[in-house]
Amino acid sequence: MTKEQLTQQIKAKGSYLCVGLDTDPAKLPRHILRSDDPVFEFNKQIIDATARYAVAYKPNIAFYEALGPAGWESLQKTMDYIPQECFTIADAKRGDIGNTSRLYATAFFETLGADAITVAPYMGHDSVLPFLEYGAANKWVILLAYTSNSGSKDFQKLLLADSQTPLYEQVIAQSKAWGNPKQLMYVVGATHPAELKSIRASIPDYFLLVPGVGAQGGSLQEVSAAGLTGEGGLLVNSSRGIIYASQEKDFAHQAAKEAAALQQQMEQYLSAYAY
């Protein structure tokens, strides 16, 4: 998907919501477990219920991998089912030496057909470039910068001797030259709104994928004020808050309600901070 298509969709839906498909068989409503492929059946109903409110879906690959080959089948069916206009993110946090990253790119962009993959920066440029080579096919890298978890402080926040800036800023400063805003985004956790604001100032043209609203405690209002741009410029993810809003028969209806509530707030924030 191109940046223009993503931006248009944000405008059309009045939403920058990404629904995280962290689908865990242990948390599915009991009646769903009776279907042939419960994970796909659950995702399908979640997608049907939320697609008018969401611009992106982000399957968390670990949840599928934990199920072995059957999990990959459910994942593939899910990816194929997501409506064409929605942006799809394989949340995989991969990154390896060149020949290996190239294979991950094949797996996620070609076989699975994702628009984007999350990538860990620790191994440097040659671990990221094989993914960026898919830029011409409008595929995206979403590089981890400053993640939402508490461990983000262990290394990402360490000050560097040369620049006196934290590592995550150096990751952004160096990597932005590897690609461009039409194929590269960054992960910045909703749990760091002040840092999100300064990151936004340093890279005004790049989209940010923001996890950590909801279960992890980030504020949608703060994130939106700090990060929205004239193009939208944000994808804010919610996983558990939407997909496990209810674990009863009405789960899809409750998921739709949660997604709609977020979308309505987003519509307001877009008028306030973006357009």
Added chain:
Amino acid sequence: MTKEQLTQQIKAKGSYLCVGLDTDPAKLPRHILRSDDPVFEFNKQIIDATARYAVAYKPNIAFYEALGPAGWESLQKTMDYIPQECFTIADAKRGDIGNTSRLYATAFFETLGADAITVAPYMGHDSVLPFLEYGAANKWVILLAYTSNSGSKDFQKLLLADSQTPLYEQVIAQSKAWGNPKQLMYVVGATHPAELKSIRASIPDYFLLVPGVGAQGGSLQEVSAAGLTGEGGLLVNSSRGIIYASQEKDFAHQAAKEAAALQQQMEQYLSAYAY
């Protein structure tokens, strides 16, 4: 597998060789492609030919993931086929927020049955601890420290303001408190023999997994002199140099020859530097 079992195996075989199963369908001998599961058939013959010379096998997960669900089947069969006495490493370079790392741990330790998984440190302690919780089951984390690729210089080598040491040293200094030498190893590339020597001095009791000998240019002699300990203390990986020694019908025989040649050198280095 316990550290004692690994150490005993190194002694018994006179080897610290890890065979990397980077099995790429495009590089398989043509006659193998006729079998029902060419990737597994290839791995099976490589394992049969090299198991007397190798103490560990390291399937590179990207190569299997790139094949979709069928790749996971080949991988599972391969893991099940590797002899019990050999140490198995899922080279996956995972790492995510806690609930997600926990699922990767399930996938690789429980479903796949690996002894160890490679983990990327960028997301910090709560991305690594769920893997270390399997220590009581004698499962291992192999944390990326200073990798063999050229991109390792981009971030891993950056000097930190507080300690005036490179990031990879800080990763080791901090993370070694998260586990212990019976469940935690580090990846240090063969392309950095001087740094490997100083890492060895700082963590004498930890095993190091060393990729980058062969195709990537590292020297087995330098690595062995710098890194061997009384317990062995090293697993040196060779992938392409062994498994693609020949792409003809004699591939398994040629793989055995390459593995045997490495094992013979290792036996000498063990007497010279270890025991």
